[in-house]
Amino acid sequence: MDDLVVVGAGPYGLSIAAHARVAGIGVRVLGRPMASWRDHMPEGMYLKSEPWSSNLSAPGGRHTLAEYCAGRGLAAEHGRPLPIDTFSAYGLWFARRAAPEVEEVTVTEVTPQGDGFRIRTAEGPPLLARTVALAVGVMPFVRHPEALRGLPPGHYSHSSGHRDLARFAGQEVAVVGAGQAALETAALLAENGARPVLVARRSRIDWNTVPQPLERPALRALRSPHSGLGTGWRSWVWSELPWAVRRLPAPTRERIAATALGPAGAWWLRDRFEQRVPVLLGHRLHRAVPVGDRTRLGLTTTAGESVVLDVAHVIAATGFHPDLARLGMLDARLRAALETVGDGGTPELGADFESSWPGLFFAGLLTAPSFGPSMRFVHGAGFTAGRLVAGVRRRLGARGRPAGPLGTARPARAGAGHPKTSAR
Structure with missing residues (x-):
């Protein structure tokens, strides 16, 4: 039986595995490395966050993005977007x-089994683990507007469903949304020869300002x-104090x-974007019907007027909704x-990311309602x-498994000793 199985091999899963390895925990990582980034983002996209804040995590701060880029003659500079x-x-x-x-x-x-878990895969025999960390990324939580869900699959897609937007060259494409994914998808569509139009409920598009220099006067x-x-201070709190967010009601x-860190380009x-993409702001999508191989969208303006938009395809860049x-x-x-x-569909977590089911840990998007918006980002x-x-080490110690060479296991988190027997 393995000490820890990490499900997911994106930035969170790989970072957890790196720390577990150094801690002497027997860990296995299951998944396609960097799958969301390699398979679900169009060619030509750039990283929105600054390179210095986009590191995967290894003990001692090793293996940074800057180190990787320096070894290949690539620029990883503040204020310069990275592909x-x-x-x-x-x-x-x-x-x-x-x-x-x-x-x-x-x-x-x-699935729970005995004092641990059974993990089945599509490719081989099941695995047994004492603890499991679910770092599944965002793809299970793709969100589509309700109005699009009755369309045949070929008429609409999610922005995460494309690597090559050149397939839409010469076609009219409606992009629904007002965040970075929508804005950049629309711009890339235009640059690949498509004729996009952005449709958004918001009355305006928010744009981030040019970042201030890292070295500035103290004041x-x-x-x-x-x-x-x-x-800004609000962003600093979300970034640096997730533990404090967790203590809030x-x-x-x-x-x-x-609501924090809402949609912005x-x-x-x-x-x-502004040079090439027309926009329909303040337009709510309320209806979508197939008309032959095209799609007709029914929109309503903030003034209550009806607008009809006829396109070859609809791309929903409407983000992800975490829900167990x-x-x-x-x-x-x-x-x-x-x-x-609360009344939501995300797990309540302890300070060490352990759920109410002993030995089951979560990471990434599902943890944002526990630790705040930084969990939505690398x-x-x-x-x-x-x-x-550290929580895995404590859990292993509580179950009689030595906690590895970095210290002695401490008692399990209070209140996490027994799984619930019924839903709340």
């Missing part, structure tokens, strides 16, 4: 150096500090996770037994990995 393909390659480089070998299998089921730095999630945490994208109910790999009985944040992996692995 997504470069970041994906960095993640693979990190995996080879810092983490155990990733097993590229598809996990189909995680300016104090007034508006840099952080891994942007400039559940409704407050849910509201912060849902990167400063470097604005000229590319959509995590089909997780045993239904276990899922129903988990304590959740930057949050640094906060998560060390704390989660």
Whole structure:
């Protein structure tokens, strides 16, 4: 039986595995390395966050993005956007150096068994683990507008469903949304010869400002500090104090996770977008019907006027909605037994990312209503990995497994000793 199985091999999964490896924990990592970044982002996209805040996490701060880029003559500079393909390659480089070998299998089921878990995959026999960390990324939580869900599959897609937007050359494409994914997808469509139009409920598009220099006079730095999630005190709190967010009442945490750091475009994208993409702002999508091989959208303006838009395809760049109910790999009985944040569908977590089911840990998007918006970004992996692995060590110690060479296991978190027997 393995000490820890990490499900997912993106920035969070690889960071957790790197910390577990150094801690002497027997860890296995299951998944396709950097899958979301390699398979679900169009060619030509750039990383929105600054390179210095986009590191995967290894003990001692090793294996940084800057180190990877320096060894290849690439620029990883503040205020200079980095191609997504470069970041994906960095993640693979990190995996080879810092983490155990990733097993590229598809996990189909995680079920309690005895004092641990059984993990089934599509490719081989089941595995047994004392603890499990679910770092499944965002793809299970793709969100489509309700109006599009009745369309035949070929009429619409999600922005995460494309690598090559050149297939839409010469076609009219409606892009629904107002965040970075929508704006950059629309710009890339135009640059690939398509005729996009952006449709958004919002009355305006928000754009991030050009980042201030890292080196600034002390007073300016104090007034508006840099952080891994942007400039300003509010961003600094979300970035640097996730532990404090967790101590807030559940409704407050849910509201912060849902509203903080809302939709906005990167400063470097604005000229590319505004020069080539027409917009329909203040337009709510309420109806979508297929008309032959095209799609007719029914829109309503803020003044109550009806607008009809006829396009060849619709791309929903409407983000991701974390919800345990959509995590089909997780045993239904276990899922129903988990304590959740308020009335939402995300797991309530301890300070070490352990759920109410002993030995089951979560990382990434599902943890945002517990720890705040930094869990939606790569930057949050640094906060998560060390704390989660410390929780795994404590859990292993509580179950009689030595906690590895870095210290003695401590008692398990109070209140986490027994799984719930019924849903709340």
